Every structure is written in structure tokens, then in C-alpha cells.
Amino acid sequence: MVKYVRDMKNAVPKSRIWPVNHAPVNPNGRYVLYWMTANRRVCWNFSLDRAVEWALELKKPLMILEALRIGYPWASDRFHQFIMAGMVDNAAALKDQNVLYYPYLEPGEDSDKGLLETLSRDACVW
Secondary structure, X not given: OOXXXXXXXXXXXXXXXXXXXXXXXXOOOOEEEEEEOOOOOOOOOHHHHHHHHHHHXXXXXXXXXXXXXOOOOOOOHHHHHHHHHXXXXXXXXXXXXXXXXXXXXXXXXXXXXXXXXXXXXXXXXX
């Protein structure tokens, strides 16, 4: 799993945990899926820490999906360059970790339709 500065046991304060979907935990899933959107960093990230907690509890691998879409209102080359540089940093930080990091750059508008839904089908938690 990802190396952390603090102990992973109860790393996420209870006040920071709330459900974002109504999907039940699927103990037969193949992995825990973490969709990296707002907090695009591998350290000091409570949502990623929570995904790691789930992976450890369920004894399943962790998959991190960090996607960059092209067709949204605030899209710009400058912002996308910043995100892609962060993806390179995240890939380097996760290289020797027991994590599947999947950086996805959308090749054309709406090319990512169904990607998250497809990956979540085999997930224990997402």
C-alpha cells in the first residue's frame, strides 16, 4: 500500500467519513476503487487514506483512477498541463507501491463515458 507518515489504523477521523453513494460493500469484488478527482495527491489525503483502510480491511488491492476529461466548462491547456504534471508525480510516487495507479487522459470528448461505471462493477468499494 501507499507509504504514509501516520499509522494507517484509524488514520481517518470519524468526522471526515460520510457516504457518497448508496452502493453496498461488495466483499466479492476484485479491488477497492479510489476515483482521484479533487484531492490529486498521494499524501495527506483523507479520502485516499480511507480507500487504503478499506483495502486493508477487505484484503483487496487498491486501484486508483485519476482521469482527466477534456470537455468541461473550466478546461484549459494551462490547467491540463498542471494536472498531467501531477499525474507524472503520482505515478512516480506510486511506482514501487502495492497499488494499481491508472492515469487516464481522455483522447476525445466523451471518450470516457462508462469508464467509472465499468471499473466500479468489479469493485468492493468505490
